[in-house]
Amino acid sequence: MALCLRTSSRSILYYLKSKMGLLSSSSSSLTHQHLQKPPFTAPTAQNVRDPFANFSTKVNLLSTRRFQSTKVEEQWDSLNHAHHNQVLDFPGGKVAFTPEMRFISESPVERVHCYRVLDDKGQVIMSSKFKQVSEEIAVKMYSDMVTLQTMDSVFYEAQRQGRISFYATAIGEEAINIASAAALTIDDLVFPQYREPGVLLWRGFSLQEFANQCFGNKDDYGKGRQMPIHYGSHKHNYFTVAATIATQVPHAVGAAYSLKMDRKKACVITYFGDGGTSEGDFHAALNFAAVMEVPVIFFCRNNGWAISTPTSDQFRSDGVVVKGPAYGVRSIRVDGNDTLAIYTAVHAAREMAISENRPILIEALTYRVGHHSTSDDSTKYRPVDEIEWWRSARDPVARFRKWIESNGWWCSEDESELRTSVRKQMLHAIQVAEKADKPPIAELFTDVYNVPPSNLCEQEKFLKETMKRHPQDYMPDVPV
Incomplete structure (x- = not known):
């Protein structure tokens, strides 16, 4: 019987228990000690959002009270392997699948914090960590x-x-x-x-x-x-x-x-x-x-x-x-x-x-x-x-x-x-x-070509002739 990705975590857990006999007292040889609940572990933020993570947590909890049976352990290993295979082996790293359609929010609830050492009065903020300066x-x-x-x-x-x-x-x-x-x-x-x-x-x-x-x-x-x-x-x-x-x-x-x-x-x-x-x-x-x-x-x-x-x-x-x-x-x-x-x-x-x-x-x-x-x-x-x-x-x-x-x-x-x-x-x-003197006009045409091309030489000649004909239009302290 194949597991469907759309199956809820509760249904998956029910299925596993039924297959392993945990729902029938006649098929179980567990002692009262084995049936005791494991200590409660608060779910992480990731587990709350990720149904696969919740499923993994429940499997781990159940695994602490397994039968001492090779056959049952093999069943669990097979199911665990099936769960871990629910990923896309994509270039750059594996990507987990999820049955939940969830868009990434365009704006976080809280803005990224800003690191600070000194307050507005120039005093070191208590417990702040910073590089010491001599x-x-x-x-x-x-x-x-x-x-x-x-x-x-x-x-x-x-x-x-x-x-x-x-x-x-x-x-x-x-x-x-x-x-x-x-x-x-x-x-x-x-x-x-x-x-x-x-x-x-x-x-x-x-x-x-x-x-x-x-x-x-x-x-x-x-x-x-x-x-x-x-x-x-x-x-x-x-x-x-x-x-x-x-x-x-x-x-x-x-x-x-x-x-x-x-x-x-x-x-x-x-x-x-x-x-x-x-x-x-x-x-x-x-x-x-x-x-x-x-x-x-x-x-x-x-x-x-x-x-x-x-x-x-x-x-x-x-x-x-x-x-x-x-x-x-x-x-x-x-x-x-x-x-x-x-x-x-x-x-x-x-x-x-x-x-x-x-x-x-x-x-x-x-x-x-x-x-x-x-x-x-x-x-x-x-x-x-x-x-x-x-x-x-x-x-x-x-x-x-x-x-x-x-x-x-x-x-x-x-x-x-x-x-x-x-x-x-x-x-x-x-x-x-x-x-101080200004750089000569010739510097406008240097440092580009090892051997200046003919058109650049013509431009330099034309500029110098223009400056001589119209000196009033150019700064007098610029060497021609």
Whole structure:
């Protein structure tokens, strides 16, 4: 008699008992002791949902009071074997069948929790687990956060004065920049978006080098061919920023695969915003990384806004963190304004990525306090009081300062001295960068071909002749 998948668990159990004689006292030689019920075991959540799991539990309970009979044991083994065969041996792993039609819910009852160490007052939350930070590292982290904040302020002012053409700040996201960088090593490769200059700052990129790039002078490593804030440094393993959204994400996976092939004890980290997860590059990269098992950290700055588009208009899922498991990527959600939480999460992610050759997805919940860029006015699409609340109540720099002060590592005198010194260095760097010569026009045509083709040579000649005929239309400090 074959068992039907549609048969209820109760009917299956009744059938088994009848076949084994448990329903007839005349066919049983069990003693009173054998008939005693086994101890009650609370069903797990999985058992409640899975009828096959419930059936398995009942079989196990009955198996504790079997007859001491080889024939009966063989019957049980056969039935158990039949139960375990109710799966589809599909590529990628076995899939259990179920008689219950159940769709996977599109939204969980409870949102994924957010890892946090420091509360809004800069106090360590009781029983929180985090990576311990030495005084030296903590003070450097805070100093770089203040430096980044000051650098943003000065460059923003310079753009408004017409001295540079464009700028984008990282105000409100300083912890993401500095804390994540502190958890990495210089051997780890960085594929940034355009809001992670703090990572480069932590690695030793000077304020003068930042200024040279924003002004596009002859000392700019990009030879003036990039927009301001599109930094890059081979020395610091920091790949040049690309304005196109999310294109760096699959590139990071390829670089991580290279590290794996070379057996390097290093990983790759790539940064992107919540808007980047709406691009196909993000999804292709996660899938590729999971399948190829490469050491890469996907770091998403979910600041609630992709320029003027809120996350509610981008996706219906619970943020970004839930997208990781769908591709087989281990994931975590972190308070992006908590320096210690970011540092701890990235440190742990790096260890797992390298030791286990696996990708990790980190979603940092934060808020872009500044405008998207100098070309944007965020007050047109979000309330001013919302911006001010995040600026005052959730400022990551102020929160971390309270923590280092509580440890006796910082004071008001240190604060005043640091801010004065950094602003003075920034103003000096701008003055130097502004006076430096521009790269020659010839640099527009180099570094693409080993031997320039004829059409490119013709373009260069035509441009130089045009500049000579119409000097009033071009900047006088650009060498022809």
